[in-house]
Amino acid sequence: MAALTLVIGNRNYSSWSLRAWLALKHLGLDFEEIVIALDHPDTHDQIESFSPSGRVPLLRHGELSVWDSLAICEYAAELTGSGWPSSREARAIARSVSAEMHSGFATLRSMWPMNARARNRHTVITAALEADIERIDEIWNDCRGRFGTGGPWLFGEYSVADAMYAPVVLRFNTYGARISQTARWYMAAVLEDAPMQDWLQSSKHEPWTIAAEEVG
Numbered sequence: 001m002a003a004l005t006l007v008i009g010n011r012n013y014s015s016w017s018l019r020a021w022l023a024l025k026h027l028g029l030d031f032e033e034i035v036i037a038l039d040h041p042d043t044h045d046q047i048e049s050f051s052p053s054g055r056v057p058l059l060r061h062g063e064l065s066v067w068d069s070l071a072i073c074e075y076a077a078e079l080t081g082s083g084w085p086s087s088r089e090a091r092a093i094a095r096s097v098s099a100e101m102h103s104g105f106a107t108l109r110s111m112w113p114m115n116a117r118a119r120n121r122h123t124v125i126t127a128a129l130e131a132d133i134e135r136i137d138e139i140w141n142d143c144r145g146r147f148g149t150g151g152p153w154l155f156g157e158y159s160v161a162d163a164m165y166a167p168v169v170l171r172f173n174t175y176g177a178r179i180s181q182t183a184r185w186y187m188a189a190v191l192e193d194a195p196m197q198d199w200l201q202s203s204k205h206e207p208w209t210i211a212a213e214e215v216g
């Protein structure tokens with residue numbers, strides 16, 4: 001197989017990069033990585049030298065470029081034949097909740113930017129933010145309750161849906177979301193996960209700080 005290279009942003013702040021990176025790790029793909037520091041004068045030029053969308057993550061596979069986190073997860077799932085639940089019903093729900101994450105929760109994403117190494121941050125909790133938190137709690141409870149018996153993940157075994165929600169777990173951990181017991185157990189599984197621990201350790205050693213993302 002041609003070599004895979006994943007182009008990502010800062011580990012501490014780039015939530016979309018984390019999703020693609022976790023999916024590749026969990027699906028057992030070997031890949032090189034290129035890290036581009038976000039929020040620098042040459043960030044845009046650097047990203048554009050790889051990515052037609054001007055955004056990371058981007059996956060290079062030989063001559064092929066795949067951009068956008070969810071497209072990369074789908075591509076990794078095609079390469080490996082894994083990454084989505086095997087039952088059609090569970091797979092449909094996994095795709096639904098992944099798409100809901102990918103296209104939604106704008107308030108959560110803007111009010112609580114991912115800041116992997118930060119703890120004990122506190123912000124105003126608006127009604128819109130509370131609604132996003134409650135909906136995510138509902139999704140995690142629903143997936144765990146209906147499909148989670150085979151393991152600690154949303155659909156039992158690890159799936160793309162877990163990669164899509166991983167940055168939300170980091171946000172809840174940083175800003176202290178009030179969530180249900182089931183959601184807290186799910187968060188613990190995500191935080192203890194070995195690839196996530198690897199990402200968190202590396203994010204601590206990054207030299208960059210983005211002031212606009214340091215909230216709370």
Ligand SMILES: N[C@@H](CCC(=O)N[C@@H](CS)C(=O)NCC(=O)O)C(=O)O
Binds near residue numbers: 013014016056057067
């Ligand atoms: N929908 C895209 C969003 C990607 C995105 O917004 N990435 C951010 C970093 S997390 C980015 O590249 N920003 C460009 C910049 O900071 O210059 C995806 O799912 O991959």
